[in-house]
Amino acid sequence: MDAGEFAMASDAHQVPVNLDDATLTELKTYCEFFSLDQNDLINNVLSHFLADHESIDLNQLALGYQAMGQLNEEIADEFSLTEAEAASIDQ
Numbered sequence: 001m002d003a004g005e006f007a008m009a010s011d012a013h014q015v016p017v018n019l020d021d022a023t024l025t026e027l028k029t030y031c032e033f034f035s036l037d038q039n040d041l042i043n044n045v046l047s048h049f050l051a052d053h054e055s056i057d058l059n060q061l062a063l064g065y066q067a068m069g070q071l072n073e074e075i076a077d078e079f080s081l082t083e084a085e086a087a088s089i090d091q
Contacts, residue, residue: 012043 019027031038
């Protein structure tokens with residue numbers, strides 16, 4: 001990785017974040033070693049993290065809907081029989 005991979009967006013905003021001493025020391029050391037800007041690195045890593053988790057969450061949601069599909073169909077079938085029985089009694 002080179003410093004060019006971590007270009008900060010021009011519409012960047014400041015967000016206060018508290019890091020523990022050990023994490024801050026590791027961040028500073030890493031950025032100094034690879035000649036990276038701390039803000040650019042954090043922005044890049046956080047963007048990747050959020051993109052990965054968004055994809056995982058959406059996949060889990062889709063799998064949940066698929067898993068519940070059969071159950072929902074069974075419930076709908078049960079109610080349709082009940083409605084049909086009620087309709088035949090009313091006639």
